[in-house]
Amino acid sequence: MLKYIVMVYIIIGTIAILISFIASIVQYKKAEPLWLRLFPWYLGFTMTIQLGGYLYSHFLLKSNYFIFNIQQIADFVFWVYVFSKIYKTKGVKVVLSGLAAFAIFFSAYNIFAGEGFYNFNSKTNTIISIILLIFSLLYFAELFMNNNRINYFTIPTFWICTGLFFFNLGSIIYLGLFNYITSHKLDEDGKIYGVIMVTLNILMYALFTIGFFCRTIWKKMSY
Amino acid sequence: MQNNMEKNELLTYIIATTAILVLLGAFLLFVLLWYRRNKNQYIKEKQHMQSTLNQTLLQTRLEIQEETFKTISQEIHDNIGQALSFVKLSLNMMDGRIPPDIKEKLTESKELLGKTIQDLRDIARSLNPDFLSDSGLYGAIEQQLQLLEKTGEYKTTFNVMGIVYKNSQQRELVLFRIVQELLNNIIKHAEATTVNVLMNYQADKLLITVSDNGKGFDTSAVQVTEKNNGLGMRNMLNRMSMIKGYITIESTPGEGTTSIIELPKETDL
Numbered sequence: 312m313l314k315y316i317v318m319v320y321i322i323i324g325t326i327a328i329l330i331s332f333i334a335s336i337v338q339y340k341k342a343e344p345l346w347l348r349l350f351p352w353y354l355g356f357t358m359t360i361q362l363g364g365y366l367y368s369h370f371l372l373k374s375n376y377f378i379f380n381i382q383q384i385a386d387f388v389f390w391v392y393v394f395s396k397i398y399k400t401k402g403v404k405v406v407l408s409g410l411a412a413f414a415i416f417f418s419a420y421n422i423f424a425g426e427g428f429y430n431f432n433s434k435t436n437t438i439i440s441i442i443l444l445i446f447s448l449l450y451f452a453e454l455f456m457n458n459n460r461i462n463y464f465t466i467p468t469f470w471i472c473t474g475l476f477f478f479n480l481g482s483i484i485y486l487g488l489f490n491y492i493t494s495h496k497l498d499e500d501g502k503i504y505g506v507i508m509v510t511l512n513i514l515m516y517a518l519f520t521i522g523f524f525c526r527t528i529w530k531k532m533s534y
Numbered sequence: 535m536q537n538n539m540e541k542n543e544l545l546t547y548i549i550a551t552t553a554i555l556v557l558l559g560a561f562l563l564f565v566l567l568w569y570r571r572n573k574n575q576y577i578k579e580k581q582h583m584q585s586t587l588n589q590t591l592l593q594t595r596l597e598i599q600e601e602t603f604k605t606i607s608q609e610i611h612d613n614i615g616q617a618l619s620f621v622k623l624s625l626n627m628m629d630g631r632i633p634p635d636i637k638e639k640l641t642e643s644k645e646l647l648g649k650t651i652q653d654l655r656d657i658a659r660s661l662n663p664d665f666l667s668d669s670g671l672y673g674a675i676e677q678q679l680q681l682l683e684k685t686g687e688y689k690t691t692f693n694v695m696g697i698v699y700k701n702s703q704q705r706e707l708v709l710f711r712i713v714q715e716l717l718n719n720i721i722k723h724a725e726a727t728t729v730n731v732l733m734n735y736q737a738d739k740l741l742i743t744v745s746d747n748g749k750g751f752d753t754s755a756v757q758v759t760e761k762n763n764g765l766g767m768r769n770m771l772n773r774m775s776m777i778k779g780y781i782t783i784e785s786t787p788g789e790g791t792t793s794i795i796e797l798p799k800e801t802d803l
Contacts (some may be wrong), residue, residue, distance in 0.1 A: 449784060450564055460574045460581075463567065473563065479561045484552045493546075497541050 313484050320505035321365055324512045328358050331516035331523075336449070338523040346396045346465055347523065353389050354519075357382070376431040378473050383432070387411075394446045397468050403449050410442045430490065437487040440479040447476035467522040474518030481511040546709025564741065592772055600663050600707065607661035615654050624648045650779050656681055660714065663707050672698065672733050673708045675713050675742075682729060689728050696735030701800060705777045709742065709795065712781065716793050724791065738799050745792040748783045755761045 332354040335347075358518045360382045366376040371404055391411040398404050418435045426432050450472045454461060463469045484491070492498050625644050632640055657803050659665050660681075672694050679690040701709070713731070720726055726748030734741040767783070774781045779797035 397619055451563075455566060455570065458577065461570065461578045462574075463570065476563075477556060481552055481556045484548055484555065488548065495541070497545055503545055503549060507549075 320501075320509050321361075323362065325358065325508050327490055327509075327513045327516040328354060328361070331519045332358060334520040342523070343467075344396065349389070349393070350519070351525070353386075356385070368469045374429060377429050379525055380422065380428060380432045380435070383436055383439055384415070387414060387418075387443070390443055391447065393471075394450070396454065397472075400453060403453060407446065410445065414439055414442050426490070431493075433487055433489040433491075436489070437483060439477070440483040440486065442477060443479045444483070447472045451476075465525055467525055469526055470518045470522030474515040474522070477518075478511045478515040481507065481514075494514065582782070589776060591791060592776055596773065598706070603661040604663060605697050607658040608662075609652055610654050610658040613659065615651060618654065620648060639745065666706055667703065669700070670698075671710060672729075674710050675731060675733070678714060678717055679729065679731060682721075689727070691728075691730045693731075694733045696750075698735050699799070701740070701797070705779075705797065705800070708773050708777050709779075709797065712773060712795060713742060713744060713761060720744075720746045720748060720791075723751070728789065740797045740799070741793040742797075745790060746793075747774075747790045750787045750789050750791055752785075752787060 318373050332351060335342075335350040335354055339348055339351060342350075350446065360378060364375040364378040364382075367373065367378060393406055395404065398407060413437075417438055418432070421435045422428050426434060450468070454463070454469065485504065492504075498504055574666075622644060625640060625647070628640070656677075660674075660678065667679060675691050681690050682688045683690050700706070702706035715716055717729065724746050728747045730743075731743045732741075732743040734743070770781055775794065777797065779795065781793060781795050783791065783793045785791035
């Protein structure tokens with residue numbers, strides 16, 4: 312029963328990311344700004360890691376936390392690059408650089424001297440989630456302060472940042488307490504984890520998909 | 535059992551906190567979007583007001599300019615022209631009393647004076663906006679080309695195609711001033727020998743093409759370095775936008791310049 316529930320969650324979660332992955336490929340040539348063309352690679356990498364992690368633990372019956380420890384750092388580097396392209400203000404870019412450097416150093420420290428490589432680095436995950444939330448809020452602040460007329464619904468960056476914002480906001484509590492929850496067997500069957508993560512994944516990747524198509528959708532709606 | 539209750543309680547707190555955080559995030563985003571919507575509206579109104587103000591300022595500036603031209607035209611006609619005509623009359627009266635060796639010089643001076651009076655009359659006429667209503671737009675442009683031909687340095691051609699219709703006085707005046715300025719630019723800068731003007735009255739618009747065989751210029755360099763000197767390129771664009779028209783200038787160094795003025799036909803709303 313447990314395995315069945317986990318399978319259902321994995322399938323639903325994979326469908327969401329698969330749809331987003333396909334959308335990013337379909338819109339590859341029309342992608343604007345150009346950094347959007349990195350998303351097929353990013354989503355493909357994420358899908359591979361998610362499936363690979365599940366299969367690793369399922370068939371080898373070993374902990375797959377180290378895979379996700381590597382994934383969260385790689386993800387973070389990707390998002391730092393994306394936000395460096397998005398931000399217009401110099402001061403904000405300086406803040407980005409500072410926070411990114413801190414997060415990378417902390418991740419390295421946590422792996423070698425903290426929670427370790429084979430335990431899920433929940434502290435790293437919390438720090439990264441908070442930083443990505445700050446990045447999203449800084450983007451919203453830039454948008455907020457802009458003195459030009461802006462139609463949010465036609466800006467891919469807005470949709471992508473909103474997806475990232477909600478995902479990190481929703482996952483920060485559970486993943487931050489992940490080691491505590493697992494060690495105290497608070498969510499033995501993983502149902503709560505499944506519901507939270509699948510819901511957030513569906514929301515995030517749905518918003519990503521809208522971001523890839525948004526110009527096309529709103530152009531057609533204006534005729 | 536108590537342990538189980540505590541576990542359930544903790545899980546509930548985790549789920550509840552997660553839900554509250556997400557709702558707060560949604561609320562924050564909603565506030566941002568709502569505020570931005572209002573700001574967009576404000577920016578739109580501000581841009582509209584700015585645009586209206588610019589149009590009004592431009593209109594006022596042009597009206598003052600035309601009034602000034604009219605005053606200068608009248609001054610030339612009433613004062614300078616009259617004074618020179620009087621001088622010519624006085625010289626004519628001296629004819630019989632001049633020694634033969636000075637007579638040739640006097641004749642030359644009278645010819646030069648006559649030409650100057652005629653040139654002044656032409657200048658006064660072209661400055662006076664009222665003469666457009668007498669000659670019509672194409673008549674006024676044709677006269678400008680005739681003045682160019684009179685200098686002996688230019689060969690001009692003037693063609694009119696289509697059924698001629700009248701635009702409003704303001705529009706015709708703006709068009710005429712722009713054509714005047716284009717011709718002035720040819721005289722000042724082009725080093726041309728041929729000037730062609732074509733007026734094409736189409737069903738939905740009027741196209742005026744002014745072209746020359748001069749040295750041409752780099753249009754991008756002019757836009758970057760030009761100062762706001764009288765009717766520069768930017769002013770021509772502003773004037774055209776005021777009457778809802780367009781002007782495009784195509785030029786290549788060494789290959790002459792072609793300016794195309796496009797004015798959609800006025801429709802009754």
